[in-house]
Amino acid sequence: MTNTIHTHTLDNGLVLVAEPMMSLESAAFTFLVPAGCCHDPADRLGLGSFTCEMALRGAGSRDSRRFVEDLENLGVEHNESVSVEHASYSGATLASSLPAAISIFADLLRRPHLPPEQIEAGRMVVLQEVRGIEDEPAQKVMIELRSQSYPDPWGRSSHGTQDALMAITIDEIRNHFARLYRPGGTMLGVAGRFDWEQLKDHVESLFGDWKPVEVELPPEAVRAHKYAHIEYPSNQTQIGIAYPSIPYRDPDYFQAWGAVGVLSGGMSSRLFTEVRERRGLCYSVYASHHTQRDRARVICYAGTSTERAQETLDVTLGELKALADGVQSHELDRLKARIKSGLIMQQESSSSRSAAIARDWYHLGRVRTLEELGALVDGLSCDSINGYLSQSPPSDFTVVTLGPQPLEVSVGVS
Amino acid sequence: MEFRNHTLDNGLEIIAECDDEAHTTAVGYFVKTGSRDETDEIAGVSHFLEHMVFKGTPSRSAADVNREFDEMGAYYNAFTSEENTVYYAAVLPEFQGRSIELLADILRPSLREDDFNTEKNVILEEIQMYMDQPPFGADDTIKALHLPGHPLARSVLGTAETITALRPEAMRTYFERQYSPRNIVVATAGRVDFPALVDQVAERCGQWAPRDVSRETSRAASHSAFEVITNSSAAQQYFLQLANGPAADDPLSERFAAKLLATVVGDDSGSRMYWDLVDTGLAEHASLSHHEYDGTGMYMVYASCDPSGATDLAQRLSDILRTVDRDGVTDEEVRLAKCKIKSRVVIGSERPRNRLFYVGGNWLSRREYRALREDLQSLDAITRDQVNAVLERFPLSENTSLTVGPLASVPRPS
Numbered sequence: 001m002t003n004t005i006h007t008h009t010l011d012n013g014l015v016l017v018a019e020p021m022m023s024l025e026s027a028a029f030t031f032l033v034p035a036g037c038c039h040d041p042a043d044r045l046g047l048g049s050f051t052c053e054m055a056l057r058g059a060g061s062r063d064s065r066r067f068v069e070d071l072e073n074l075g076v077e078h079n080e081s082v083s084v085e086h087a088s089y090s091g092a093t094l095a096s097s098l099p100a101a102i103s104i105f106a107d108l109l110r111r112p113h114l115p116p117e118q119i120e121a122g123r124m125v126v127l128q129e130v131r132g133i134e135d136e137p138a139q140k141v142m143i144e145l146r147s148q149s150y151p152d153p154w155g156r157s158s159h160g161t162q163d164a165l166m167a168i169t170i171d172e173i174r175n176h177f178a179r180l181y182r183p184g185g186t187m188l189g190v191a192g193r194f195d196w197e198q199l200k201d202h203v204e205s206l207f208g209d210w211k212p213v214e215v216e217l218p219p220e221a222v223r224a225h226k227y228a229h230i231e232y233p234s235n236q237t238q239i240g241i242a243y244p245s246i247p248y249r250d251p252d253y254f255q256a257w258g259a260v261g262v263l264s265g266g267m268s269s270r271l272f273t274e275v276r277e278r279r280g281l282c283y284s285v286y287a288s289h290h291t292q293r294d295r296a297r298v299i300c301y302a303g304t305s306t307e308r309a310q311e312t313l314d315v316t317l318g319e320l321k322a323l324a325d326g327v328q329s330h331e332l333d334r335l336k337a338r339i340k341s342g343l344i345m346q347q348e349s350s351s352s353r354s355a356a357i358a359r360d361w362y363h364l365g366r367v368r369t370l371e372e373l374g375a376l377v378d379g380l381s382c383d384s385i386n387g388y389l390s391q392s393p394p395s396d397f398t399v400v401t402l403g404p405q406p407l408e409v410s411v412g413v414s
Numbered sequence: 415m416e417f418r419n420h421t422l423d424n425g426l427e428i429i430a431e432c433d434d435e436a437h438t439t440a441v442g443y444f445v446k447t448g449s450r451d452e453t454d455e456i457a458g459v460s461h462f463l464e465h466m467v468f469k470g471t472p473s474r475s476a477a478d479v480n481r482e483f484d485e486m487g488a489y490y491n492a493f494t495s496e497e498n499t500v501y502y503a504a505v506l507p508e509f510q511g512r513s514i515e516l517l518a519d520i521l522r523p524s525l526r527e528d529d530f531n532t533e534k535n536v537i538l539e540e541i542q543m544y545m546d547q548p549p550f551g552a553d554d555t556i557k558a559l560h561l562p563g564h565p566l567a568r569s570v571l572g573t574a575e576t577i578t579a580l581r582p583e584a585m586r587t588y589f590e591r592q593y594s595p596r597n598i599v600v601a602t603a604g605r606v607d608f609p610a611l612v613d614q615v616a617e618r619c620g621q622w623a624p625r626d627v628s629r630e631t632s633r634a635a636s637h638s639a640f641e642v643i644t645n646s647s648a649a650q651q652y653f654l655q656l657a658n659g660p661a662a663d664d665p666l667s668e669r670f671a672a673k674l675l676a677t678v679v680g681d682d683s684g685s686r687m688y689w690d691l692v693d694t695g696l697a698e699h700a701s702l703s704h705h706e707y708d709g710t711g712m713y714m715v716y717a718s719c720d721p722s723g724a725t726d727l728a729q730r731l732s733d734i735l736r737t738v739d740r741d742g743v744t745d746e747e748v749r750l751a752k753c754k755i756k757s758r759v760v761i762g763s764e765r766p767r768n769r770l771f772y773v774g775g776n777w778l779s780r781r782e783y784r785a786l787r788e789d790l791q792s793l794d795a796i797t798r799d800q801v802n803a804v805l806e807r808f809p810l811s812e813n814t815s816l817t818v819g820p821l822a823s824v825p826r827p828s
Contacts, residue, residue: 023435024764025760025761025764026760026761026764064693065689068683068684068688069684069750071684072683072684072750072753072754073750073753074753074757075753075754075756075757075758076757077754077757077758077761078683092761093757093761094757094760094761097757120695121693121694121695122695123695124694124695124696124720125692125693125695127695127720128650128695128697128698128719128720129698131649131650131698131720132649132650132698132699132718134649134650135547135548135648135649135650136547137546137547233647234546234647235542235545235546236539236542236543236546265484266480266483266484266488267468267480267483267484268477268480268481268483268484269484272480273477273480276536277476277477277480277532278532279532280532280533280534280535280536280539281535281539282536282539283536283537283539283540283543284543303539303543304539305538305539305542333485334481334484334485334487336487337484337485337486337487338484338487339487340487340506341438341486341487341488341489341504341505341506342487342489344437344438344506345437345438345489345504345765347437348436348437348438348764348765348766349764349765350761350764351761
């Protein structure tokens with residue numbers, strides 16, 4: 001597993017990071033633009049998503065239809081999304097089409113039309129997405145869980161609210177774009193088959209004269225809630241549990257991440273074994289480590305029929321608390337095996353690597369190679385993980401449920 | 415890339431697409447059985463059995479099975495469809511033998527009664543989960559409307575009633591009948607040691623007693639209907655439509671033409687449905703896909719929207735399908751669809767586990783191997799006239815329509 005990582009920082013602050021994967025025929029790119037929904041004004045929640053939707057409706061010399069057709073001609077599979085911290089634009093294509101694909105997205109990032117005549121169509125698209133979530137109980141509970149567990153604006157859903165989306169004007173979208181789409185803090189991750197010198201020159205020529213703009217991070221509110229219930233006419237009760245953890249750039253991150261891997265990962269992990277395999281309480285149960293740059297949570301989910309929801313919550317919380325008693329060597333061995341093959345499987349996908357290296361740069365200001373990640377994982381021991389767990393046992397739980405009736409939440413919620 | 419195959423004396427077939435450059439090995443046991451091979455009394459047994467296969471053998475407990483997969487760091491799972499049940503694992507090449515052995519062992523499960531009863535709860539939870547997600551099992555309803563009395567109309571999950579009533583003896587009888595070595599293909603892709611593979615499979619599966627298995631594959635009769643089901647707990651209105659299309663045993667040119675047609679009319683991006691329904695914000699989602707089975711093929715429309723747009727959406731869906739039936743597709747549309755599909759196929763094929771599903775599925779339905787290059791050439795050779803000929807044989811507007819959502823009625827399109 002020997003990997004080269006190329007990096008190049010433009011004078012205006014835009015960072016290009018790239019990893020060649022010459023066994024592939026594809027190449028993929030991920031732009032992370034620091035225009036996440038944390039910047040949405042409190043009375044305009046959803047502005048970032050609406051702006052992203054409008055940015056796709058024509059840029060540079062291309063109108064909206066031509067924009068999509070040219071990407072299709074190049075065989076570019078693309079995805080756009082807005083998270084709390086970033087607006088993300090990514091795509092994968094055959095290696096020969098990579099430079100042209102990046103040129104099209106350079107137009108989007110620098111010369112979008114944001115056409116006034118299409119704002120009502122764009123508004124309908126983002127409103128449909130908000131309505132669609134009403135029919136996704138599992139997604140709904142996790143959105144509420146993040147918003148209860150993180151201090152605002154860090155727990156927001158980018159979808160926004162119906163009222164705010166109804167009120168947003170084209171001028172607000174244009175101002176939002178002009179303020180937040182900027183080179184400083186934008187990362188472009190590229191992975192797959194490419195020539196580094198050509199790529200670097202191409203990115204310089206596309207973005208070198210992009211003018212920097214200064215933007216401050218929004219202020220942070222105080223978190224208020226520990227347990228919330230959403231009345232919902234469903235067969236199942238959805239359960240979400242969160243507790244604070246440490247972010248990716250913390251030196252102890254891999255200890256925290258390893259502990260969550262023991263809790264939930266393969267089918268022999270604790271939650272799957274205790275909640276599903278032994279008791280048959282639910283079909284889906286998991287926990288995962290969710291990291292932002294300066295804060296993190298462990299996020300846990302279980303969905304089960306209402307009459308078994310209390311037991312499911314109690315057993316799940318019990319497993320979270322029992323993590324404080326430490327992990328065992330056979331659990332750690334399985335975790336390492338899983339991570340090792342996961343790292344190797346990342347080499348089979350240019351898309352996943354392009355996103356991973358862009359995120360690495362965001363969190364660390366550098367990129368960890370797969371070799372380096374492998375060495376960090378090899379360095380994990382029961383002593384190191386248990387040392388971390390005894391210092392920072394899972395606690396301060398936030399619980400959100402969704403279903404016909406609320407549950408008793410007594411265990412461990414301080 | 416080299417294709418190799420071998421048949422054991424008891425009829426079990428072994429196939430491999432060997433790629434010495436691959437990082438991983440993907441192995442799958444493809445059993446040619448699914449809900450179409452069931453009867454009313456055992457509806458849902460194929461999928462329930464798929465769960466039970468992970469519950470252990472005379473020499474392994476359920477916990478052993480999960481633990482051993484995790485010790486290899488395997489990416490593993492199983493799925494059941496109308497006509498196939500597939501158990502698979504992607505592993506590092508050093509675990510080829512161990513994963514083949516473990517999968518072979520679990521394919522002769524103990525089906526213990528206490529495991530059966532616990533797992534029954536998990537299946538019931540899975541059914542409840544889908545019943546909470548609009549359009550609430552409408553995919554089963556529309557199959558029953560479109561293919562009344564045909565085996566393909568059977569639900570993969572079954573219902574809470576049939577699963578509750580199911581006895582372990584009935585599952586054993588089904589298992590004995592369907593899991594014959596003559597009905598199983600061991601498929602592999604990626605880095606494969608083929609001579610070792612043949613030895614490994616022969617050692618573990620060579621003594622499995624053969625038995626003839628048959629399947630009813632008559633072509634389903636055409637049917638046309640427009641039904642409305644009211645479910646007031648849904649936020650969005652959902653539309654499903656089924657039309658007949660080329661089957662798995664139809665010529666390659668017709669099947670590929672059908673894929674191109676579905677891409678032109680109903681791809682997620684850049685299709686007729688995209689521009690008319692999604693880009694305008696009328697629909698949250700609108701797509702057309704083609705599905706092929708033994709003896710029968712189907713196109714499926716899936717769309718959702720804010721209920722206020724339902725009448726409009728129903729009419730415009732109908733207009734899109736009638737227009738394409740009448741006027742066919744254009745050369746330019748076919749060319750763009752080829753670009754998209756080729757790029758997707760090439761990028762997807764970079765992962766051995768994606769190739770596994772394609773290579774195994776192709777062998778199961780046609781006993782045919784096709785290299786990626788051959789497929790790309792065949793796709794390139796499809797003409798607009800061939801696409802339009804398929805439209806003439808299987809018009810998209812002759813379909814069964816179902817809408818599910820809060821509306822009490824939706825007018826049938828004119």
